[in-house]
Amino acid sequence: MPELPEVETVRAGLEPAVTGSTVTSVSVLDARSLRRHDGPVEDFADQLLGAIFDGAVRRGKFLWLPIAGSGRALVAHLGMSGQVLLRAPAASPDRLLRVRIGIESPQHGELVVAFVDQRIFGSMSVRDLVPTADGRAAGRGLDDARIPDQVAHIARDPLDPAFDDRAFFAALRRRRTGIKRALLDQTLVSGIGNIYADEALWAARLHFDAPTETLSRPRATTLLAEVRLILARAVAEGGTSFDAQYVNVNGASGYFSHSLNAYGQQGRACPRCGRPIVREAFMNRNSHFCPYCQRLRAR
DNA sequence: AGCGAGCCCTGCGCGC
DNA sequence: TGCGCGCAGGGCTCGC
Numbered sequence: 001m002p003e004l005p006e007v008e009t010v011r012a013g014l015e016p017a018v019t020g021s022t023v024t025s026v027s028v029l030d031a032r033s034l035r036r037h038d039g040p041v042e043d044f045a046d047q048l049l050g051a052i053f054d055g056a057v058r059r060g061k062f063l064w065l066p067i068a069g070s071g072r073a074l075v076a077h078l079g080m081s082g083q084v085l086l087r088a089p090a091a092s093p094d095r096l097l098r099v100r101i102g103i104e105s106p107q108h109g110e111l112v113v114a115f116v117d118q119r120i121f122g123s124m125s126v127r128d129l130v131p132t133a134d135g136r137a138a139g140r141g142l143d144d145a146r147i148p149d150q151v152a153h154i155a156r157d158p159l160d161p162a163f164d165d166r167a168f169f170a171a172l173r174r175r176r177t178g179i180k181r182a183l184l185d186q187t188l189v190s191g192i193g194n195i196y197a198d199e200a201l202w203a204a205r206l207h208f209d210a211p212t213e214t215l216s217r218p219r220a221t222t223l224l225a226e227v228r229l230i231l232a233r234a235v236a237e238g239g240t241s242f243d244a245q246y247v248n249v250n251g252a253s254g255y256f257s258h259s260l261n262a263y264g265q266q267g268r269a270c271p272r273c274g275r276p277i278v279r280e281a282f283m284n285r286n287s288h289f290c291p292y293c294q295r296l297r298a299r
Numbered sequence: 300a301g302c303g304a305g306c307c308c309t310g311c312g313c314g315c
Numbered sequence: 316t317g318c319g320c321g322c323a324g325g326g327c328t329c330g331c
Contacts, residue, residue, distance in 0.1 A: 003324060035307080061325075080325055081309080096309085119308045121325060177301065186326080193324050263324090284304080285323090 002078035004157055004191030005234035007061050010084050011141055015056040017086050017105050018065055018113070023051045025102035033098035033117060036077070036150060037125035047126040048074060048101065059139030059160070060190025062151045064127075066144065071129050074101075075148045079121030087112040099124050125150065136162040157191035158228050159235070169220050172212050179215060179223070180208035180287060192227060195263045196234070198288045200227040202262035207296045208280075208287040262288045 002010075026045040028034060037044050052068040063084070064073040076084060085094060089102065089110045099115035115124055129146035132138050138147035140160065156163045168189060175182055182188055183197045192200070201208055203226040206219065215223075261271050266279035270290040279286050 006324080032308080077325080079308090080323065082325095117308095118310060119323080119325095121307065121309095175300085181301085184325090195324055283302095285325095 002061055002080075002082065003193035003196050003234075004061060004159070004231050005196075005237075007058055007063055007078065007191075008140065008159075008235050010078075011056045011058040011063055014063075014065075014084060014086065014113070015141060017108055017111055018053040018103065019055045020107075021053050021103040021105040021111070023048045023053075023101060024104050024110070025049075025100075027100040027102075028098075029100065030098040030120065032120045033115060033123055034125060036075075036123040038127070044124075044126055047072065053103075054144075055142040057139045057141035057144070059147065059151055060154050060157045060186055061193070062139075062148070062154060062190075064148050064151070066129065066142065066146075067126075071146075072126055073129055073148050075123075075125050075127045075150055076115065077123050079117060079119060079123070081118040082122030083114075083116045085114040085116060087114050127151075134162065154186050155188055155190045157231075158189060158224060159191070159231055163189075165224065168224065169217060172215060172220055175212040177212055178209040179206055179212055180282065182212050183227070184283070189227075191231065194285050195260070196227070196230055198263040199230050199261060201294060202289060203230065205293050207294045208282060208289060210296060262290065264288060 026048045028041050028044065031041050034041060034044055051070065054066040054068050057064050057066065062075065062077055064075040066073040076082070078084070087094070089112055091112070093100070094114050094116045096116050096118050097114055098117050098120065101113040103111050103113060105111055127148040127150045130149050130152055132145045132147050135145050137143045137145055171188055172182060180197050180201060183192050183200065184194070200223060204219070204223040206223060262277055265277040266288055268277055269275070270277055270293060273290060273292050275290060275292045277288055278291050279288050
Protein backbone atom coordinates (compact mmCIF):
# COMPACT_ATOMS: atom_id res chain seq x y z
CA MET A 1 0.00 0.00 0.00
CA PRO A 2 2.45 2.58 0.94
CA GLU A 3 3.66 5.78 -0.54
CA LEU A 4 3.98 8.91 1.56
CA PRO A 5 0.24 9.63 2.03
CA GLU A 6 -0.54 6.10 3.13
CA VAL A 7 2.37 6.01 5.57
CA GLU A 8 1.37 9.41 6.92
CA THR A 9 -2.15 8.11 7.46
CA VAL A 10 -0.71 5.24 9.45
CA ARG A 11 1.55 7.59 11.43
CA ALA A 12 -1.27 9.97 12.27
CA GLY A 13 -3.47 7.06 13.31
CA LEU A 14 -0.79 5.51 15.50
CA GLU A 15 0.37 8.72 17.15
CA PRO A 16 -2.38 9.15 19.77
CA ALA A 17 -2.28 5.47 20.67
CA VAL A 18 1.44 4.92 20.96
CA THR A 19 2.62 8.20 22.46
CA GLY A 20 3.37 7.54 26.13
CA SER A 21 2.48 3.86 25.76
CA THR A 22 4.52 1.06 27.30
CA VAL A 23 5.32 -2.16 25.44
CA THR A 24 3.93 -5.11 27.39
CA SER A 25 4.44 -7.97 24.96
CA VAL A 26 6.26 -8.75 21.73
CA SER A 27 5.49 -11.68 19.50
CA VAL A 28 7.32 -12.30 16.24
CA LEU A 29 5.32 -14.67 14.08
CA ASP A 30 7.65 -14.51 11.10
CA ALA A 31 11.31 -13.70 11.66
CA ARG A 32 11.68 -12.66 8.01
CA SER A 33 9.90 -9.44 8.90
CA LEU A 34 12.90 -8.58 11.09
CA ARG A 35 15.39 -8.87 8.22
CA ARG A 36 16.47 -5.29 8.77
CA HIS A 37 16.91 -5.72 12.50
CA ASP A 38 20.55 -5.95 13.49
CA GLY A 39 20.39 -8.96 15.77
CA PRO A 40 18.33 -12.01 16.66
CA VAL A 41 14.60 -12.06 17.31
CA GLU A 42 15.13 -12.25 21.07
CA ASP A 43 17.15 -9.07 20.91
CA PHE A 44 14.31 -7.30 19.10
CA ALA A 45 11.88 -8.35 21.82
CA ASP A 46 14.30 -7.48 24.63
CA GLN A 47 14.82 -3.97 23.30
CA LEU A 48 11.09 -3.37 23.09
CA LEU A 49 9.76 -4.91 26.28
CA GLY A 50 9.12 -2.12 28.79
CA ALA A 51 9.92 0.56 26.23
CA ILE A 52 7.90 3.77 26.29
CA PHE A 53 7.24 5.41 22.94
CA ASP A 54 7.73 9.16 22.60
CA GLY A 55 5.59 9.49 19.49
CA ALA A 56 5.29 8.45 15.86
CA VAL A 57 7.56 10.01 13.25
CA ARG A 58 7.73 9.70 9.48
CA ARG A 59 10.13 10.67 6.75
CA GLY A 60 9.19 9.63 3.24
CA LYS A 61 7.90 6.09 3.46
CA PHE A 62 9.74 5.27 6.69
CA LEU A 63 7.97 5.33 10.03
CA TRP A 64 9.48 5.10 13.48
CA LEU A 65 8.52 5.19 17.15
CA PRO A 66 11.32 6.68 19.29
CA ILE A 67 11.88 4.83 22.54
CA ALA A 68 12.14 7.19 25.53
CA GLY A 69 15.61 7.61 26.99
CA SER A 70 17.21 4.91 24.86
CA GLY A 71 18.58 6.68 21.78
CA ARG A 72 16.77 4.04 19.73
CA ALA A 73 13.53 3.67 17.83
CA LEU A 74 11.23 1.00 16.52
CA VAL A 75 11.45 1.45 12.75
CA ALA A 76 8.85 0.20 10.32
CA HIS A 77 8.89 0.11 6.56
CA LEU A 78 5.79 -1.24 4.89
CA GLY A 79 7.40 -2.38 1.65
CA MET A 80 4.84 -3.17 -1.01
CA SER A 81 2.16 -4.77 1.09
CA GLY A 82 2.74 -3.87 4.74
CA GLN A 83 0.15 -2.51 7.14
CA VAL A 84 0.32 -1.38 10.73
CA LEU A 85 -3.00 -1.87 12.46
CA LEU A 86 -4.25 -1.10 15.94
CA ARG A 87 -6.28 -3.90 17.42
CA ALA A 88 -8.05 -4.75 20.64
CA PRO A 89 -6.07 -7.38 22.60
CA ALA A 90 -8.89 -9.92 22.39
CA ALA A 91 -9.40 -9.52 18.66
CA SER A 92 -8.65 -12.56 16.55
CA PRO A 93 -5.26 -12.27 14.84
CA ASP A 94 -5.20 -10.72 11.38
CA ARG A 95 -4.36 -12.93 8.48
CA LEU A 96 -0.71 -12.47 7.45
CA LEU A 97 0.17 -11.08 10.88
CA ARG A 98 3.98 -11.05 11.17
CA VAL A 99 4.72 -9.08 14.34
CA ARG A 100 2.41 -8.38 17.26
CA ILE A 101 3.33 -5.72 19.84
CA GLY A 102 1.13 -5.33 22.89
CA ILE A 103 1.05 -1.85 24.42
CA GLU A 104 -0.54 -0.18 27.42
CA SER A 105 -1.75 3.27 26.45
CA PRO A 106 -2.36 5.90 29.15
CA GLN A 107 -5.51 7.07 27.41
CA HIS A 108 -6.70 4.06 25.48
CA GLY A 109 -5.73 1.14 27.67
CA GLU A 110 -4.41 -2.09 26.24
CA LEU A 111 -3.93 -2.21 22.49
CA VAL A 112 -2.09 -4.29 19.96
CA VAL A 113 0.14 -2.87 17.24
CA ALA A 114 -0.18 -5.46 14.48
CA PHE A 115 2.34 -5.58 11.66
CA VAL A 116 0.67 -7.32 8.75
CA ASP A 117 2.57 -7.95 5.53
CA GLN A 118 1.73 -10.24 2.68
CA ARG A 119 4.94 -10.15 0.68
CA ILE A 120 7.36 -9.58 3.55
CA PHE A 121 9.16 -6.82 1.67
CA GLY A 122 8.40 -4.62 4.66
CA SER A 123 10.23 -4.83 7.95
CA MET A 124 10.40 -3.87 11.58
CA SER A 125 13.62 -3.24 13.47
CA VAL A 126 15.01 -1.48 16.51
CA ARG A 127 17.68 0.94 15.37
CA ASP A 128 19.98 3.56 16.85
CA LEU A 129 19.10 7.21 16.42
CA VAL A 130 21.76 9.45 14.89
CA PRO A 131 21.79 13.24 14.43
CA THR A 132 20.26 14.60 11.24
CA ALA A 133 22.75 16.06 8.77
CA ASP A 134 21.17 19.52 8.85
CA GLY A 135 20.28 19.58 12.55
CA ARG A 136 16.60 20.06 11.79
CA ALA A 137 13.73 17.85 12.97
CA ALA A 138 14.08 14.41 11.42
CA GLY A 139 10.58 14.10 10.07
CA ARG A 140 6.91 14.70 10.66
CA GLY A 141 5.53 13.97 14.09
CA LEU A 142 8.16 15.04 16.59
CA ASP A 143 10.55 17.96 16.97
CA ASP A 144 13.65 15.83 17.39
CA ALA A 145 16.75 16.14 15.23
CA ARG A 146 17.64 12.45 15.51
CA ILE A 147 16.87 9.86 12.87
CA PRO A 148 17.23 6.07 12.77
CA ASP A 149 20.54 5.08 11.16
CA GLN A 150 18.57 2.99 8.70
CA VAL A 151 16.76 6.11 7.49
CA ALA A 152 19.63 8.60 7.57
CA HIS A 153 20.38 8.27 3.84
CA ILE A 154 16.76 8.97 2.89
CA ALA A 155 16.13 12.49 1.61
CA ARG A 156 13.51 14.72 3.15
CA ASP A 157 10.11 14.51 1.52
CA PRO A 158 8.43 17.39 -0.33
CA LEU A 159 5.94 18.00 2.50
CA ASP A 160 8.75 18.41 5.04
CA PRO A 161 9.15 22.11 6.01
CA ALA A 162 12.92 21.57 5.96
CA PHE A 163 12.86 20.30 2.37
CA ASP A 164 15.29 22.44 0.39
CA ASP A 165 13.73 23.31 -2.98
CA ARG A 166 16.84 25.01 -4.35
CA ALA A 167 19.09 22.10 -3.42
CA PHE A 168 16.59 19.73 -5.03
CA PHE A 169 16.57 21.69 -8.30
CA ALA A 170 20.36 21.84 -8.30
CA ALA A 171 20.65 18.11 -7.67
CA LEU A 172 18.13 17.46 -10.42
CA ARG A 173 20.18 19.49 -12.88
CA ARG A 174 23.34 17.57 -11.98
CA ARG A 175 21.67 14.25 -12.63
CA ARG A 176 22.02 12.48 -15.93
CA THR A 177 18.91 10.40 -15.82
CA GLY A 178 15.20 10.36 -16.60
CA ILE A 179 12.84 12.43 -14.48
CA LYS A 180 10.83 9.49 -13.16
CA ARG A 181 13.97 7.69 -12.06
CA ALA A 182 14.89 10.82 -10.16
CA LEU A 183 11.45 11.10 -8.55
CA LEU A 184 11.66 7.49 -7.38
CA ASP A 185 15.18 7.90 -6.00
CA GLN A 186 14.54 8.16 -2.26
CA THR A 187 17.97 9.65 -1.65
CA LEU A 188 17.05 12.64 -3.83
CA VAL A 189 13.47 13.19 -2.72
CA SER A 190 11.48 10.72 -0.62
CA GLY A 191 7.91 9.55 -0.33
CA ILE A 192 7.09 9.24 -4.02
CA GLY A 193 6.35 5.81 -5.47
CA ASN A 194 5.11 4.50 -8.77
CA ILE A 195 1.54 5.76 -8.45
CA TYR A 196 2.20 9.33 -7.37
CA ALA A 197 5.17 9.63 -9.75
CA ASP A 198 2.90 8.81 -12.67
CA GLU A 199 0.20 11.14 -11.37
CA ALA A 200 2.60 14.06 -10.85
CA LEU A 201 4.24 13.60 -14.26
CA TRP A 202 0.82 13.52 -15.89
CA ALA A 203 -0.18 16.72 -14.07
CA ALA A 204 3.06 18.44 -15.08
CA ARG A 205 2.80 17.10 -18.66
CA LEU A 206 6.20 15.49 -18.48
CA HIS A 207 7.29 12.25 -20.12
CA PHE A 208 8.73 9.80 -17.57
CA ASP A 209 11.98 9.56 -19.46
CA ALA A 210 12.53 13.29 -19.96
CA PRO A 211 16.20 13.97 -19.12
CA THR A 212 16.63 15.77 -15.81
CA GLU A 213 19.44 17.99 -17.03
CA THR A 214 17.25 19.53 -19.74
CA LEU A 215 14.38 20.24 -17.39
CA SER A 216 13.96 24.01 -17.23
CA ARG A 217 13.60 25.67 -13.85
CA PRO A 218 9.95 26.62 -14.50
CA ARG A 219 9.08 23.06 -15.49
CA ALA A 220 10.93 21.64 -12.50
CA THR A 221 9.12 24.13 -10.27
CA THR A 222 5.79 23.08 -11.75
CA LEU A 223 6.63 19.43 -11.24
CA LEU A 224 7.56 19.89 -7.59
CA ALA A 225 4.38 21.91 -7.05
CA GLU A 226 2.30 19.13 -8.62
CA VAL A 227 4.06 16.52 -6.48
CA ARG A 228 3.22 18.53 -3.37
CA LEU A 229 -0.38 19.08 -4.44
CA ILE A 230 -0.98 15.41 -5.17
CA LEU A 231 0.71 14.17 -2.00
CA ALA A 232 -1.06 16.74 0.18
CA ARG A 233 -4.44 15.96 -1.33
CA ALA A 234 -3.93 12.25 -0.78
CA VAL A 235 -2.83 12.86 2.82
CA ALA A 236 -5.98 14.90 3.41
CA GLU A 237 -8.16 12.16 1.96
CA GLY A 238 -6.41 9.36 3.81
CA GLY A 239 -6.89 10.88 7.23
CA THR A 240 -8.26 8.33 9.64
CA SER A 241 -9.85 9.29 12.92
CA PHE A 242 -8.72 7.48 16.00
CA ASP A 243 -11.30 5.27 17.63
CA ALA A 244 -10.29 3.78 20.95
CA GLN A 245 -12.64 0.85 20.56
CA TYR A 246 -11.63 -0.90 17.43
CA VAL A 247 -8.99 0.93 15.64
CA ASN A 248 -7.89 0.51 12.12
CA VAL A 249 -5.16 2.80 10.90
CA ASN A 250 -4.97 1.02 7.60
CA GLY A 251 -4.16 3.63 4.97
CA ALA A 252 -5.86 1.74 2.18
CA SER A 253 -8.33 4.54 1.56
CA GLY A 254 -5.54 6.74 0.30
CA TYR A 255 -5.02 5.48 -3.21
CA PHE A 256 -8.34 4.42 -4.47
CA SER A 257 -10.66 6.88 -2.78
CA HIS A 258 -9.74 9.51 -5.30
CA SER A 259 -9.70 9.13 -9.03
CA LEU A 260 -6.38 8.62 -10.72
CA ASN A 261 -5.62 10.37 -13.98
CA ALA A 262 -2.85 8.15 -15.31
CA TYR A 263 -1.87 5.30 -12.99
CA GLY A 264 -3.69 2.12 -13.95
CA GLN A 265 -5.71 4.00 -16.56
CA GLN A 266 -4.17 2.36 -19.65
CA GLY A 267 -6.67 2.18 -22.48
CA ARG A 268 -8.92 4.79 -20.91
CA ALA A 269 -9.25 8.33 -22.11
CA CYS A 270 -6.76 10.89 -20.87
CA PRO A 271 -8.90 13.26 -18.75
CA ARG A 272 -7.17 16.20 -20.42
CA CYS A 273 -7.13 15.37 -24.13
CA GLY A 274 -9.29 12.27 -24.48
CA ARG A 275 -6.62 10.15 -26.14
CA PRO A 276 -5.82 6.77 -24.61
CA ILE A 277 -3.44 6.46 -21.66
CA VAL A 278 -0.59 4.05 -22.38
CA ARG A 279 1.27 1.65 -20.11
CA GLU A 280 4.94 1.02 -20.75
CA ALA A 281 7.47 -1.22 -19.02
CA PHE A 282 9.82 0.76 -16.80
CA MET A 283 12.28 -0.31 -14.10
CA ASN A 284 10.71 -3.73 -13.64
CA ARG A 285 7.41 -1.94 -13.21
CA ASN A 286 5.19 0.13 -15.45
CA SER A 287 4.74 3.73 -16.38
CA HIS A 288 1.31 5.09 -17.21
CA PHE A 289 1.13 8.25 -19.27
CA CYS A 290 -0.56 10.11 -22.08
CA PRO A 291 1.68 9.95 -25.17
CA TYR A 292 0.11 13.14 -26.48
CA CYS A 293 0.19 15.35 -23.38
CA GLN A 294 3.49 13.94 -22.14
CA ARG A 295 5.86 13.91 -25.07
CA LEU A 296 9.57 13.37 -24.76
CA ARG A 297 10.44 16.52 -26.69
CA ALA A 298 9.33 19.70 -25.01
CA ARG A 299 6.56 21.39 -26.93
C1' DA B 300 27.13 8.23 -11.36
C1' DG B 301 23.81 5.56 -12.86
C1' DC B 302 21.78 1.55 -15.05
C1' DG B 303 19.87 -3.04 -15.45
C1' DA B 304 19.28 -7.24 -13.39
C1' DG B 305 18.39 -9.91 -9.62
C1' DC B 306 16.65 -10.67 -5.25
C1' DC B 307 13.79 -10.43 -1.12
C1' DC B 308 8.36 -12.85 -0.97
C1' DT B 309 3.09 -14.14 -1.00
C1' DG B 310 -1.50 -14.07 -2.60
C1' DC B 311 -4.84 -12.29 -5.65
C1' DG B 312 -7.55 -12.31 -9.89
C1' DC B 313 -7.90 -13.64 -14.33
C1' DG B 314 -8.11 -16.71 -18.40
C1' DC B 315 -8.33 -21.16 -19.80
C1' DT C 316 -13.76 -26.13 -9.69
C1' DG C 317 -9.02 -25.97 -10.48
C1' DC C 318 -4.70 -24.65 -12.23
C1' DG C 319 -1.10 -21.69 -14.07
C1' DC C 320 0.27 -17.30 -14.94
C1' DG C 321 0.86 -12.41 -14.56
C1' DC C 322 0.58 -8.93 -11.53
C1' DA C 323 1.35 -5.94 -7.34
C1' DG C 324 2.02 0.74 -4.50
C1' DG C 325 9.58 -0.84 -2.43
C1' DG C 326 14.35 -1.06 -1.65
C1' DC C 327 18.84 -3.00 -1.62
C1' DT C 328 23.06 -4.96 -3.73
C1' DC C 329 25.93 -6.14 -7.36
C1' DG C 330 28.51 -5.91 -11.68
C1' DC C 331 29.28 -3.08 -15.49
